[in-house]
Amino acid sequence: MLSAILAHAPALQTVVPLIAAPLCVLFGRRHLAWAITLAASLISALFAAYLLAQTLDGSVISYELGGWAPPLGIEYRIDAVNAFVLFIVASVGALVALYARESIEQEIDPALHVYFYTAFLLCLTGLLGVTITGDAFNVFVFLEISSLSTYTLVALGAGRDQRALTAAYNYLIMGTIGATFFVIGIGFLYMLTGTLNMADLAERIAALGDNRTLRIAFVFIFVGIGLKLAMFPLHLWLPNAYSYAPSVVSVFLAATATKVAVYVMLRFLFTVFGFDYGFQAATLQTIVVPLAVIAMFASSIVAIFQSDLKRMLAYSSVAQIGYILLGISLLNKPGLTAGIIHLFNHAVIKGALFMAVGAFVYRIGSSRIEDLRGIGKQMPWMAAAFVAAGLGLIGVPLTAGFISKWYLIQATLDEGAWWLALLIVGSSLLAVIYVWRVVEAMYLAAPVQDAPVKKAPWSMIVPTWIMVLASLYFGINTELTGKAASTAADLLIQATQIEKAPETVPGAPAAGE
Amino acid sequence: MFDDFSSSFIIQHYNYWMVIVLMMVGLYIVVSRGNLVKKIVGLNLFQTAVFMLYISVGKIIGGTAPILTGNPDEVYSNPLPHVLILTAIVVGVATTALGLALIVRINERYGTIEEDEIADIEQEIDRQESA
Amino acid sequence: MHHHLILRVVSKMLIPPILLYALYVQFHGDFGPGGGFQAGVIFAVAFILYGIVFSLDHLRRAVPPHIVRRFVALGLLIYAGVGVANLFLGGNFLDYSTLAHDAKHGQHYGILLVELGVGITVAAVMISIFFAFASRPPTIKDTDW
């Protein structure tokens, strides 16, 4: 029985939250909706863990939806790369579901709680569906499920701050332009190859060779996803969306949404397009490396001058995405490993930080740094969690953040780019400044409130500390993350190398036909 | 010879170019206009132009709609782009509905649907907060 | 729009054929253009017309919003439910061939069911959206147009 269920794990881990979402609406009770959400996200996380365990040795699972063999039907294709991302998204989803119950009490009108959970489940479904699929158009469909539910979730912040509405609107415009660019790119690819299946696309693109239509397809897919993952000059929607969304939504988005977009980027760059022909490699090296470095510095500096903690963390996210993109665009194995490991570590660290901020908002109703003065004594658990996760953000040894930066610096040194290594260290010092500003306010300043502030509820402390402990654990024991990331990097590089030898691909039409 | 090539090249590609002109107009409206409703209209235009691109890909000259008639000599246009665009149209209307609902709420809170006036109000809020 | 007598009479005559046409589009999608999505929109249009020409309260009485919301969920559940049923019948998710003894019949039932799911959700969502928009206070009056 169990093995029969596990055989369908790929489909189920997306479908369980997808079915749970309408169930919430059908029953229409908020406590029941919470229970359904928690159960569905836990089940989904278990399936994801199972898939990760199955693929950690480098094997690939293929699941044919509707029983139609690809490329005729839609295929779910899981390898170490996306299994790892699935695991991140689903497990963060489960923790956020636990955390949400108390957090939304204060920030969202109780009449809307059922719809909050529904939108959250849909967002989870969308992110999981984007990650697991092996079909290029299916990516778009699930991307839009996650995007539309994200706009809704951000707009729910309007109960606390009306600017959530304009943040959601701007995100909608930018996100839709991004998605449309992506669709244009897919359309061009379809025109050239006649297929939508990613593996099939990879073979046919390799056989095609360089081509102007292909170049433009690449550019549009790159820019489209770049908008979704807040790549440096395209990040303008992110700070407002993260700052005005309800706290729990900020937690979930910061920990998962951009990570999934990075994954899609990886998948298209390496598996679908491959790096064989110069155009993409040149684009990445000459455009993305400088952009990533600018993001690391400019956003960190902007973060230093923020008076709102959520906003500060949002800018810090843009900078951290810079590290991930830098690792990827080095185009070597250590760089890729660094990028993927940082994907995971940053998800855990930012998740923990935003959870701590959510607890402050829950108790004192503000996330402005000056209102947090003295909170270190009043909410010791959450303040300590913030500091511990903040150390990870800086990259202090024995935290997960250190591991990512260690790999990243190694990767730059492998390329002989010692100046990049220096820049990475330099930008980490900026993180010290903005984290210190908060620590200073929390511990060294006199409390603003005379009235005692109550401790955060357990249902918020527990998930926060699970995240914090994870960030510490994965800073000491890198077996799981290191293995998953290096297997993933190997797979991605292999995918590119296979395409370098198109004659080994059976059945692909000869170039120039 | 060259003339012949260029005219056939135009005939073979004019469809795509017309679609691209429509896309440009749509994108220009989205980026240049400050009125929130107008932006959504522009976005719709942009997306509809992309739909046309896909449908152009599916067209076979001399073909008919892919509804099987039983005649073995019939040439059918490619059904796959049609299916993709049916999905995309639905996604488009979903986005439009969501965007418009946001506009209604923004108007209730800010009293305007012009981007620059909203920006002024938000700056004012910022100033009050830091004061 | 209480003063538009002609509109009211004409719409009363129009609504039943619109509903009928929606059903035709819903169940004829296998043979000609159409299917659940288009049918759902047309079906909803009949109700929206009723709501516009008579009044929102009339429409609320005919189809209470909280019931419509349940239908929004129901359609999606029918679709996903077909997929889950296929799992129990030993196939992959959404493998309709398992629904009958012979694969082709199974496909036929499957398509009919999922199209029904699509139609229900689309119609219910469209009506819900209409309710949501129509029950906000307008700033431009009816007579200003």
Add this chain to the structure above:
Amino acid sequence: MEAFIDIVLFGFLILTAIAIMRLRNLFAVVMLSGVFSLLSAGLFVVMDAVDVAFTEAAVGAGISTVLMLGTMAMTSREEKPPVHNRLFSFAIAVIVGAALIYGTTDMPPFGSPDAPAHQHVGPDYIERTPKEIGVPNVVTAVLASYRGFDTLGEVAVIFTAGIAVIVLLHGRTRPARTARARKKEKDV
């Protein structure tokens, strides 16, 4: 003949789009966007996409227009003159357009039966549908069965939009109106 209709429709579409861009009366803009949808539905019919045309007419010209009119009734009817940097917007549109046109130069010719898109899965669907699904409309077969999971996703998108609008526009119903309406009914 098809090419002629094609060009005429494109001509009208471009004119409509430019009018939408230039006009500032939102009522006219919304109506023209409905016209744009109808024209594009016509174009889809010419290009053999009857199902798409049907949907575009119902959705683009119908539902979207109604929603936009509703929004307009609650907001404003006139667009204020744009204050944005037009040159910047123009540059973006031109760069994107130029990139796309660059991309078309290596494209297979429009309508050619030898294009790669018509050599792979496309004809497979047409060939296999009668045997495996047994419905004449291949679009329905692909939509609901071969790529049925995409359609499930599509229903989820519509569901999300429904939830989103319910969330955004909950509460604050029209109190004055309903009270008046109720009174009227009592009087009758």
